[in-house]
Amino acid sequence: GFATATQSNKVTIGLIPADGIGREVIPAARQVLESLPKSETSPRFEFIHLDAGFEHFQKHGVALPEETLARLRGECQGALFGAVSSPSHKVAGYSSPIVALRKHLDLYANVRPVASVAGSGQKQLDMLIIRENTECLYIKQERIETDANGLKVAWADRKISEYASRRAGLMAFNMALMRDKLRSNIPASERLWQGKPKVTIIHKSNVLSITDGLWRETVRGVKESNPAYAGVDMDEQLVDSMVYRMFREPEAFDVVVAPNLYGDIISDGAAALVGSLGLVPSANVGDNFVVGEPVHGSAPDIAGQQKANPIAAIRSAGLLLEHMGYSGDASRIYQAVDGVLREGQIKTPDLGGKSTTQEVTDAVCKRL
Amino acid sequence: GFATATQSNKVTIGLIPADGIGREVIPAARQVLESLPKSETSPRFEFIHLDAGFEHFQKHGVALPEETLARLRGECQGALFGAVSSPSHKVAGYSSPIVALRKHLDLYANVRPVASVAGSGQKQLDMLIIRENTECLYIKQERIETDANGLKVAWADRKISEYASRRAGLMAFNMALMRDKLRSNIPASERLWQGKPKVTIIHKSNVLSITDGLWRETVRGVKESNPAYAGVDMDEQLVDSMVYRMFREPEAFDVVVAPNLYGDIISDGAAALVGSLGLVPSANVGDNFVVGEPVHGSAPDIAGQQKANPIAAIRSAGLLLEHMGYSGDASRIYQAVDGVLREGQIKTPDLGGKSTTQEVTDAVCKRL
Numbered sequence A, B: 001g002f003a004t005a006t007q008s009n010k011v012t013i014g015l016i017p018a019d020g021i022g023r024e025v026i027p028a029a030r031q032v033l034e035s036l037p038k039s040e041t042s043p044r045f046e047f048i049h050l051d052a053g054f055e056h057f058q059k060h061g062v063a064l065p066e067e068t069l070a071r072l073r074g075e076c077q078g079a080l081f082g083a084v085s086s087p088s089h090k091v092a093g094y095s096s097p098i099v100a101l102r103k104h105l106d107l108y109a110n111v112r113p114v115a116s117v118a119g120s121g122q123k124q125l126d127m128l129i130i131r132e133n134t135e136c137l138y139i140k141q142e143r144i145e146t147d148a149n150g151l152k153v154a155w156a157d158r159k160i161s162e163y164a165s166r167r168a169g170l171m172a173f174n175m176a177l178m179r180d181k182l183r184s185n186i187p188a189s190e191r192l193w194q195g196k197p198k199v200t201i202i203h204k205s206n207v208l209s210i211t212d213g214l215w216r217e218t219v220r221g222v223k224e225s226n227p228a229y230a231g232v233d234m235d236e237q238l239v240d241s242m243v244y245r246m247f248r249e250p251e252a253f254d255v256v257v258a259p260n261l262y263g264d265i266i267s268d269g270a271a272a273l274v275g276s277l278g279l280v281p282s283a284n285v286g287d288n289f290v291v292g293e294p295v296h297g298s299a300p301d302i303a304g305q306q307k308a309n310p311i312a313a314i315r316s317a318g319l320l321l322e323h324m325g326y327s328g329d330a331s332r333i334y335q336a337v338d339g340v341l342r343e344g345q346i347k348t349p350d351l352g353g354k355s356t357t358q359e360v361t362d363a364v365c366k367r368l
């Protein structure tokens, strides 16, 4: 089981910077959590530094140490993960630690909000991507053979289960209702999304009629079998059309639910719409544990230079709090970030500015 | 074997409109081919109408009739395919006819040029996507089981072979050289792509180390084992990053080569950059046969209303000619289309205009 919080509101967070700019943005997120104003109901944080990553693999032969998993399970209520580098050639024995973490902790939904900040000059959108996080091609069942002509033939298994599809679908419909409720608190004129809540199912069942067929029917079934979701609209998009439509009419989407790989691709696409991958957070959510994770990679080209945008990691810390039940503190973080973006003065190079990681972090902390 | 052209330059083209707006854009492409000025070296066309599609399946129980395949093989030098509708629910026995056509005629590369037209207000880019066209998840080997709890679990096989990867890689490097040669004919100041020719390999080998690892190493090997490609630069992008980078810096790409599904997704994304899927053509190319095919779908919502943009299909007819060796006639078509787009007066609703399919087609024909 996972460690549970005590009455004292003590919350232990595992920090896993991993590679590259992960080592800059995770400390930034920590600073923001520590700068939250203290109240009786707010959490008192303790942080544990934990190892993982490709560089760790190169030094110690393991990308996700047993100890990291054990301490997450035994001592932490949640974690923040930085980013991993990908080897530029096949490296025997190496396997992505974030994919392993999702699997070992059964973090079955990857929740990725992509929203523009009013007044920031970004394209207007407010989308929540729910990415199934445990199967599809990410099960990594692969093998290689040699054919009759001595040429290689490689195979990978793609798995889509009713069980995982339903969990992802439930998360999507629940989040659609939750977002609708939150929206009702803001004046109608300021709402980006005006209609009924909506879930858009992504698939490619015109080619993958059995696997994506099961995905699509199962997610549809979540709504059809539950009267609580009667007020949520449902539609669908083929993954290729989705990438097209998202760029043409991003305002047409509310909650989007996708199998693992499509969700990976779509969330990077959505990040381009808000101007930078450095802005987009995610939470890997399970029934008992949450790992916040910026959507960006380890960016070795800019690592160690204070050029990394810390906002994705900071917002991921907000998502972590939100999914741990501290939505008030999460809101504070989101609003502080939005304030900095709206003002538009202090920004890292990915947004066309010259500020450092530290300067952006300090600016967010000042607004908490 | 395939039918070969006679000395009289007679070329027989199979026309397969299939579903929805396919029935409007294929006749438009035919009209353009028939309007090409006749010279001694230009082809004399004969057209054969052939059936396929979801609507044909609904009426006759077969999506790609044997007769269509037999006549393509026996009587045609090339074909134009319109678009297929996707059933909105699983339909027993139905399988996409375009996927089947690619497989049966061994059309192993799907060539998709996406380029802006100077002076048309489009984002500046000039990209050629080479999509492997025969394997990956498109082999459609799927099955479904029931687990111990009575829940369904579905599986699909993803195949990546050295054989198919090499053919796609060769096509990519050859096209890079060809494009470089064509560029040398236009004044440097008018060239969108200024550097050495470049091939960008798309993969996701950080997760799919065996299948995408084989893809990546095989395509890299095409360059490394052939001195003819020494002058072609090579780089790579993870598929998720590619969707992001493509939107941020589309001018950074020359030739892009991708496994089947990634290529499908990326080409729809690229279409959004030039303003409409209604502009993007493709050619399904094999060693003995070519099928031109607009990248867009059957668009049932606008079918039969003269609203469809015929340009993707018209450009696909150009690609068909180009890959059949009639590059002069192909250029005429491309230039006529570019002229219409640059002028910007006559355009269908997808581009913000009010012209009909017929009006756009006539405008192109007038400029041939």
Ligand SMILES: CC(C)[C@H](C(=O)O)[C@@H](O)C(=O)O
Residues within 6 Å of the ligand: A084, A096, A098, A099, A264, A295, B206, B207, B240
């Ligand atoms: C690093 C990689 C394995 C990972 C993924 O594909 O899931 C990343 O792209 C992400 O989106 O979190």
Ligand SMILES: CC(C)[C@H](C(=O)O)[C@@H](O)C(=O)O
Residues within 6 Å of the ligand: A206, A207, A240, B084, B096, B098, B099, B264, B295
């Ligand atoms: C209709 C569909 C099967 C097809 C594909 O996925 O290849 C289409 O999207 C395309 O790009 O030609």
